[in-house]
Amino acid sequence: MKLFESELKVINIGLESFRQGLNDTGVKNVQVQFKPPLSQEAALFAKAAKFSARIEKANAKAMEKILAAKPALVGMGIALDVIPGMKKNLILHAGPPVKWPRMCGPMRGGIMAALMYEGLAKDPLEAEALAASGKIKYEPCHEHNAVGPMAGIISASMPVFIVKNEEHGNYAYATQNEGLGKVLRYGAYSPEVIERLRWMEKVLYPTLKDAIEFLGRIDLKSMVAQALHMGDEVHNRNRAGTSLFYRAIAPAVINTSRDPGTAAKVLEFINGNDHFFLNLSMALSKASLDAGRDVKDSSVAVVMARNGTEFGVQLSGTGGKWFTGPAPVPDALYFPGYTKADANPDIGDSAITETNGLGGFAIAAAPAIVQFVGGKAADALNYTLAMYEITAGESNIYKIPALDFRGTPTGIDVIKVAKSGILPFIDTGVAHKNAGVGQVGAGVLSAPPEPFAKAFEYFAKNLK
Amino acid sequence: MKLFESELKVINIGLESFRQGLNDTGVKNVQVQFKPPLSQEAALFAKAAKFSARIEKANAKAMEKILAAKPALVGMGIALDVIPGMKKNLILHAGPPVKWPRMCGPMRGGIMAALMYEGLAKDPLEAEALAASGKIKYEPCHEHNAVGPMAGIISASMPVFIVKNEEHGNYAYATQNEGLGKVLRYGAYSPEVIERLRWMEKVLYPTLKDAIEFLGRIDLKSMVAQALHMGDEVHNRNRAGTSLFYRAIAPAVINTSRDPGTAAKVLEFINGNDHFFLNLSMALSKASLDAGRDVKDSSVAVVMARNGTEFGVQLSGTGGKWFTGPAPVPDALYFPGYTKADANPDIGDSAITETNGLGGFAIAAAPAIVQFVGGKAADALNYTLAMYEITAGESNIYKIPALDFRGTPTGIDVIKVAKSGILPFIDTGVAHKNAGVGQVGAGVLSAPPEPFAKAFEYFAKNLK
Numbered sequence: 040m041k042l043f044e045s046e047l048k049v050i051n052i053g054l055e056s057f058r059q060g061l062n063d064t065g066v067k068n069v070q071v072q073f074k075p076p077l078s079q080e081a082a083l084f085a086k087a088a089k090f091s092a093r094i095e096k097a098n099a100k101a102m103e104k105i106l107a108a109k110p111a112l113v114g115m116g117i118a119l120d121v122i123p124g125m126k127k128n129l130i131l132h133a134g135p136p137v138k139w140p141r142m143c144g145p146m147r148g149g150i151m152a153a154l155m156y157e158g159l160a161k162d163p164l165e166a167e168a169l170a171a172s173g174k175i176k177y178e179p180c181h182e183h184n185a186v187g188p189m190a191g192i193i194s195a196s197m198p199v200f201i202v203k204n205e206e207h208g209n210y211a212y213a214t215q216n217e218g219l220g221k222v223l224r225y226g227a228y229s230p231e232v233i234e235r236l237r238w239m240e241k242v243l244y245p246t247l248k249d250a251i252e253f254l255g256r257i258d259l260k261s262m263v264a265q266a267l268h269m270g271d272e273v274h275n276r277n278r279a280g281t282s283l284f285y286r287a288i289a290p291a292v293i294n295t296s297r298d299p300g301t302a303a304k305v306l307e308f309i310n311g312n313d314h315f316f317l318n319l320s321m322a323l324s325k326a327s328l329d330a331g332r333d334v335k336d337s338s339v340a341v342v343m344a345r346n347g348t349e350f351g352v353q354l355s356g357t358g359g360k361w362f363t364g365p366a367p368v369p370d371a372l373y374f375p376g377y378t379k380a381d382a383n384p385d386i387g388d389s390a391i392t393e394t395n396g397l398g399g400f401a402i403a404a405a406p407a408i409v410q411f412v413g414g415k416a417a418d419a420l421n422y423t424l425a426m427y428e429i430t431a432g433e434s435n436i437y438k439i440p441a442l443d444f445r446g447t448p449t450g451i452d453v454i455k456v457a458k459s460g461i462l463p464f465i466d467t468g469v470a471h472k473n474a475g476v477g478q479v480g481a482g483v484l485s486a487p488p489e490p491f492a493k494a495f496e497y498f499a500k501n502l503k
Numbered sequence: 504m505k506l507f508e509s510e511l512k513v514i515n516i517g518l519e520s521f522r523q524g525l526n527d528t529g530v531k532n533v534q535v536q537f538k539p540p541l542s543q544e545a546a547l548f549a550k551a552a553k554f555s556a557r558i559e560k561a562n563a564k565a566m567e568k569i570l571a572a573k574p575a576l577v578g579m580g581i582a583l584d585v586i587p588g589m590k591k592n593l594i595l596h597a598g599p600p601v602k603w604p605r606m607c608g609p610m611r612g613g614i615m616a617a618l619m620y621e622g623l624a625k626d627p628l629e630a631e632a633l634a635a636s637g638k639i640k641y642e643p644c645h646e647h648n649a650v651g652p653m654a655g656i657i658s659a660s661m662p663v664f665i666v667k668n669e670e671h672g673n674y675a676y677a678t679q680n681e682g683l684g685k686v687l688r689y690g691a692y693s694p695e696v697i698e699r700l701r702w703m704e705k706v707l708y709p710t711l712k713d714a715i716e717f718l719g720r721i722d723l724k725s726m727v728a729q730a731l732h733m734g735d736e737v738h739n740r741n742r743a744g745t746s747l748f749y750r751a752i753a754p755a756v757i758n759t760s761r762d763p764g765t766a767a768k769v770l771e772f773i774n775g776n777d778h779f780f781l782n783l784s785m786a787l788s789k790a791s792l793d794a795g796r797d798v799k800d801s802s803v804a805v806v807m808a809r810n811g812t813e814f815g816v817q818l819s820g821t822g823g824k825w826f827t828g829p830a831p832v833p834d835a836l837y838f839p840g841y842t843k844a845d846a847n848p849d850i851g852d853s854a855i856t857e858t859n860g861l862g863g864f865a866i867a868a869a870p871a872i873v874q875f876v877g878g879k880a881a882d883a884l885n886y887t888l889a890m891y892e893i894t895a896g897e898s899n900i901y902k903i904p905a906l907d908f909r910g911t912p913t914g915i916d917v918i919k920v921a922k923s924g925i926l927p928f929i930d931t932g933v934a935h936k937n938a939g940v941g942q943v944g945a946g947v948l949s950a951p952p953e954p955f956a957k958a959f960e961y962f963a964k965n966l967k
Binding site for chain 1: 729732733734735742743746747749750751753754755757758760763764766767768770771774870871874879880904905906907908
C-alpha cells in the first residue's frame with residue numbers, strides 16, 4: 040500500500056505520447072529516449088558483435104579513405120563523352136534502379152523533358168510514348184559515377200561537371216543546376232524548361248568550361264569547409280557555397296569568355312540561383328564516398344539515394360547491391376497553394392551529402408533550415424548530435440562552429456543504425472507528385488527503416 | 504555554533520577570484536555576477552530615475568529612427584568633392600579629436616602615408632615634419648559624416664563610397680578597404696602602401712564607381728542581414744558580406760569596365776580581401792546612427808570611436824559633445840613574432856558597428872571570432888546576451904540564427920551601462936604601436952568605463 044501513499048515518480052521509456060496523461064495531471068516523470076532496434080533477428084546482432092574487431096578495422100579503413108579524399112573541380116564535358124558507359128539511348132536517374140512503369144510523376148516528367156531536349160520527341164505526348172516504348176534504357180546515376188538532384192536525369196547531350204578525387208584518382212559527374220521554379224529536375228517539361236537547358240548547353244557550359252580550364256582546378260573541399268562556417272549545410276542551403284564558387288570563377292569567366300555580355304549573363308545566372316553549388320557539393324560527396332567502396336567487412340554506407348518510389352542504400356562491404364524500401368514523404372514548408380497531399384515521396388541523389396557527413400548531418404551549421412519547418416536553433420544542434428550515435432567517424436575538415444568546430448558526423452554505420460533505431464536525418468526539396476508541375480516545398484525527414492534493416496541483415500548474414 | 508557544524512553554503516557576489524579558495528577546498532558555492540555601477544554619484548541615478556518616463560520616450564524615438572534607416576550604396580566620389588567641409592590641407596582621422604603631439608604611432612604613420620599619397624611630401628621624414636608643422640589640420644571623420652577603420656585617415660584625393668540613408672536622406676562616407684598586410688590604416692607608409700593607394704584611385708575607384716552607377720543602388724541593409732546568417736558579424740568577420748557584395752557588383756563591373764583585364768583585376772582585388780565589406784558595414788552603421796542624433800533627453804549612444812589614444816562616446820541627447828577616456832589594449836590573437844607589448848591601444852571608427860548592434864554585439868552570429876581568442880561557441884552567445892542588458896532595443900532586420908533569429912541588441916543606453924557596469928563588447932584589429940609597421944593581431948575587448956561614466960554624469964546633470 041505504501042506505493043499509493045507516496046508521491047508517484049514515473050520513468051517513461053520510449054513512446055512519448057504515454058507521458059501526456061502524466062504531464063496533464065501534474066505527475067512528475069522522466070522521459071527515457073528509446074527506440075526498438077530495426078531488426079528483430081537477435082542472432083544477427085550477436086554475430087555482428089562476434090565479428091566486431093574485424094568490422095571496426097574495416098570501417099576504419101573505409102573512413103580513412105573517405106576522409107582523405109581530395110575532391111576538386113577539374114573540368115566539364117558532355118555526358119556522352121565523359122561519363123563511363125553513357126549511351127545515346129540511355130537516361131540516368133536518381134536513386135536505386137527503377138523502370139518506367141514504377142517511376143513517380145516527377146521522374147517521368149524529367150525524362151520527358153530530357154527526350155524533348157535531346158530532339159528525340161517533339162512534344163510531351165510523343166516523349167511519354169517513347170519513354171514507355173522500351174527503346175530508352177534507364178540506369179541509376181550512381182552506377183555511372185554520377186549524381187543528380189531530385190529526378191536526377193542525365194541524358195547524352197547534357198553538359199556535366201567533372202570532379203576528380205585527387206587523392207585516389209576516381210571521378211564523379213553532375214549536371215549544372217538549373218535554378219528554382221519550373222525545372223527538369225522537379226519534373227517540369229514546358230518549353231521554358233527546354234529552352235533554359237539549351238542556353239545552359241550553348242552559353243553557360245562553354246563559358247564555365249573555359250573558366251575552369253583557365254584556373255586548372257577549384258578546390259571544392261576547402262570551399263565546403265568554409266561554407267559550413269557560413270551557415271550552409273550544402274544540401275538545402277548553398278548560399279555561401281554558391282558565393283564562394285562565384286568569387287573563385289568570376290575573374291576567370293571574364294578572362295576567357297567570348298564577350299563581356301556573355302560573361303555578365305553567366306555570372307547573373309549563377310548569382311540568381313543560391314542552389315547553384317548543390318550539384319558540386321553532391322559530386323564532391325560522390326567522389327569522396329566512392330573512394331570508400333568495396334572494403335571487405337565494412338558496414339559503412341557509401342550511398343543513400345531515392346528515386347521517388349524507393350529509398351536505396353549501398354554499403355562499402357556489400358559491393359553494388361542495393362537495399363531498398365518505400366520512400367517517405369518529407370515534413371516540409373510548402374509553397375502557397377500546396378500541401379503534403381501534393382508532395383511526391385522523397386526523391387534525388389542529394390542524400391549523398393548526408394552520407395558524406397553534410398546536409399542534415401551538418402544541420403547544426405545551418406539553423407535557418409530547421410527554422411523554416413518550425414524548429415529552433417537547439418533542434419538543429421540536437422539533430423546533428425544524434426547523428427554521432429550512428430556514424431563511424433567525424434570529419435577532419437568539415438566542422439561546425441556552433442559545436443566548437445567539432446567535425447561533422449560522417450560515415451553511417453548500418454550496425455549502429457539497426458541497433459539504435461536512430462535513422463539518418465535528411466534535408467530535401469519536395470517535388471509535386473505529378474509530372475510537369477515542379478517544386479512545391481522544402482523540408483526535412485528521417486530515412487525509412489526498411490533499407491537499413493535489410494542492409495544490416497544481409498551484411499550480418501554474409502559475415503564469415 | 505550551529506553554523507560551523509552544518510555544511511557551508513557560500514554565495515559569492517562580484518569578484519570571482521574570491522571563489523578560488525572555496526573551489527580548491529571543495530566548498531559548495533554559487534557565484535552572483537555583480538559589478539559596481541560606473542558612477543558613484545547616487546543622486547544622478549535618482550535624477551535619471553525621476554526623469555525615466557521622458558528618457559524612455561526619447562530613447563524610443565531615437566531607436567525608431569535608427570532602426571528605420573535604409574542605408575544603400577548609391578555612388579562614389581573623391582573626398583574633396585563629396586565630404587562636407589573637406590579641404591586640401593585637412594586630414595580626417597578615427598575617434599574623438601586629437602592633435603599631432605598626442606597621436607599614437609599608427610595614426611601618425613597613416614597621416615605620413617596620406618601626405619606622401621597626396622604629393623605633399625616626398626619621403627617619410629618630410630611627411631613627418633609637415634604633419635607636425637601646423638600647416639595640416641586634423642578633425643574626426645565622425646564630424647564630417649564619415650568613418651574610417653583603424654587610423655581612419657581620409658585625405659582630400661581619396662575616393663570614398665557614398666552611402667545614403669534613403670529613409671531620412673542623410674549620407675555617410677568611407678574609403679575603399681586596402682586589404683591586409685602593410686596598409687595605411689594600420690600605420691604603414693612604405694612605397695608599396697602608396698602604390699596600392701594610387702591603383703585604388705586610378706583603377707579600382709573608377710571601375711566600382713561606374714558599376715554602382717550602372718546598378719543605381721545596392722541595398723546594404725539586406726546584405727548585412729544576410730551576412731549575419733552566414734557567420735559574419737560584419738566587423739572582424741566580413742567574408743559573407745564581401746561575397747554578397749562581390750556577387751552583386753561583378754556583372755555590373757563586367758558591363759561597364761573599360762576592358763576585361765581591368766574588370767578581372769578589380770574582382771580579383773576584392774576576392775583577395777575578405778575585409779573589403781568592412782568599410783561598407785561601417786558607413787551603413789554611420790548612416791543609420793546619424794539619423795538617431797539630437798533627440799532631446801535620449802541616453803542612447805550614437806558614436807563609439809577610438810583614436811588610438813582615447814576612446815570617445817557621443818549620445819543622441821548631448822549633441823556633438825565627446826566623452827572620452829584612455830583607450831585600452833585588446834586581448835588578441837597576435838601574429839607570429841608579436842605580443843601584447845607591441846600592441847597599440849584600441850583604435851578606429853569601426854566600433855560604429857557595435858553602436859549599431861553589429862560587430863561584438865552580434866558575435867553570437869560569428870563564433871569563429873571568439874574561437875581564435877580561445878573562447879567557445881557558448882561564450883559568443885553569452886557576449887551577445889549580455890549586451891541586451893545595456894541596449895534600448897533589438898534590431899528588426901539584423902537577426903541571429905543561433906538565438907532563434909532574435910534581433911541583435913541595438914542602441915547602447917548609457918544609463919543602463921552606468922548602472923550595471925556592463926561595458927560594450929567590441930571586436931577589433933590590433934595595430935603595432937609604432938608608425939610604419941602595420942597590423943599585429945585581431946581580438947576583442949570591453950570598452951573602457953571612463954567615457955560612459957562621464958557621458959552618464961553629464962547627461963544626468965543636464966536633465967531638466
